[in-house]
Amino acid sequence: MSVRDVAAQAYREALPALAVSAVGGLFAGLVLGGMRGELREVSGLLVLVPALLATRGNVYGAMGAKLSTALHQGLVEPKAIPDDRRVYAAVSAAMLNGVAISVFAAGVAYAVLVALGRPRASLVALAAIALVAGVLSGIALTVTVVAVAFAGYRRGLNPDTLVGPVVTTTGDVFGMAALLAAVRLILALGGG
Numbered sequence: 001m002s003v004r005d006v007a008a009q010a011y012r013e014a015l016p017a018l019a020v021s022a023v024g025g026l027f028a029g030l031v032l033g034g035m036r037g038e039l040r041e042v043s044g045l046l047v048l049v050p051a052l053l054a055t056r057g058n059v060y061g062a063m064g065a066k067l068s069t070a071l072h073q074g075l076v077e078p079k080a081i082p083d084d085r086r087v088y089a090a091v092s093a094a095m096l097n098g099v100a101i102s103v104f105a106a107g108v109a110y111a112v113l114v115a116l117g118r119p120r121a122s123l124v125a126l127a128a129i130a131l132v133a134g135v136l137s138g139i140a141l142t143v144t145v146v147a148v149a150f151a152g153y154r155r156g157l158n159p160d161t162l163v164g165p166v167v168t169t170t171g172d173v174f175g176m177a178a179l180l181a182a183v184r185l186i187l188a189l190g191g192g
Helices: 003-033 036-041 045-072 085-116 123-154 159-188
Strands: none
Touching: 003 159, 036 045, 036 159, 045 085, 045 123, 045 159, 085 123, 123 159
């Protein structure tokens, strides 16, 4: 197979996922734009948004890469519903890391806002929002990444090509939706 053939195949596989990623990013922007009231009500929340979205890509992108490698090496079977303990271990580690880094990001955002003397919600409120958003977006990302990696591999596509754009899109869309749901939940419970 020539370099041209490999490049053409990579573009054929990645272009649809990248197009969906662009549309998903626009949707996430619409969700953020619709959160004006919540952003005003929870001071400092906007500082947390980029950190939460970036960590979704980092944590779940690593999980997707591990699953892709395991599929390529034949370490896991590409079943519709994986039953391999290594898959469950990767998913559990990603969920734990995703939630932990979300709460950590809330703590860092709070500390930066204090250091700069900027208005901010309480540390408890920011951490609670980050925790709920981390769990909700983590569930969505886990299901999506595992499903796409396994389904793509079964269809003869390279999961490495699919996972990056899928994690980006899913992380942005579900990350913003989860953040909105988390803010509304915490505010309804009297936090903030």
